[in-house]
Amino acid sequence: MLLPSATHNKNSHWIGLYTALGVVWGCSFIFIKLGLEFLTPIGVAFGRVSMGALTLVFWARFMKIQLPRDKKIWLHLWVVSLLLNVIPGVLFAVAETEVTSILAGIINAVTPLMTLLAIMVVFRQEKAKNYQVLGLLIGLIGVLTVLGVWQGIGDNPIGAILALLLAVTCYGFSFPYSRKFVLPRKLQPEALAAVQVSTGAITLLPFYLIDGIAKDEYRPGPVFAMIALGVFGSGFAYIWNFKIMEAAGSAIASTVTYVTPVVAVVVGIIFLGENVFWYEPVGAAIVLLGAAIGQQRIKLFNRF
Secondary structure (H helix, E strand, O other): OOOHHHHHHHHHHHHHHHHHHHHHHHHHHHHHHHHOOOEOHHHHHHHHHHHHHHHHHHHHHHOOOOOOOOHHHHHHHHHHHHHHHHHHHHHHHHHOOOOOHHHHHHHHOOHHHHHHHHHHHOOOOOOOOHHHHHHHHHHHHHHHHHOOOEEEEOOOOHHHHHHHHHHHHHHHHHHHHHHHHOHHHOOOHHHHHHHHHHHHHHHHHHHHHHHOEOOOOOOHHHHHHHHHHHHHHHHHHHHHHHHHHHHHOHHHHHHHHHOHHHHHHHHHHHHHOOOOOOHHHHHHHHHHHHHHHHOOOOOOOOOO
């Protein structure tokens, strides 16, 4: 058992990192929107992983952490980068050319449900529990509410909505894949994250060289937004997430997903003047309720 002073030190340490992580990942959607002022969707995706890679590689060298040399782990981390960085990075940027950063941030809250679905359908280790099925059904109702399905999907193009849903599906599959093929290697997270985002940057580089710049107009705001997105959102955020897991446990760390849509809504309204419709935050709350039930954070009945 930890002494009271040790407990206090750990709490004061991870709460600050937790807050920073929620803010950074919540702001990533407005950063994407700003980056699209001078970059194409591919350019935004490449910019964030390339700067994230530089940040993590330099950090690993500064901390004297060796990168893995096993080709198999590099291959697995490349797959993780496709699911966590490359494909979603492009899809979120493509979607945000047509939808608000607020909607993108809210749809991102579906990630825990997609993770649960991936575990149940593809990475099957046990039979699906009743509470998991219930959580998925409630989450689906939440998604339909976010989109205002009773009035079609409003002004949101179906292609953009599908891009967002496909992106969070990739996120969902990345976590159980990592748990099965990467985490058992017991390598340092800083090294794993550095290889992951670096392979993502290498993958996107040729596409960036072909079609990465939308226009040669580099205003300070969008440029700094991309730097913040890369250095913090795709760089230090991975280290912070690990430290939170280490200090407070993975259950607490995963709840940052509940913070990011709130941050996305607030910054979208304040800095971009985006509109939010009543059913979007209501739907987001239903999605988060479904995720909480599916993860057994909320137990409605003992039988579930």
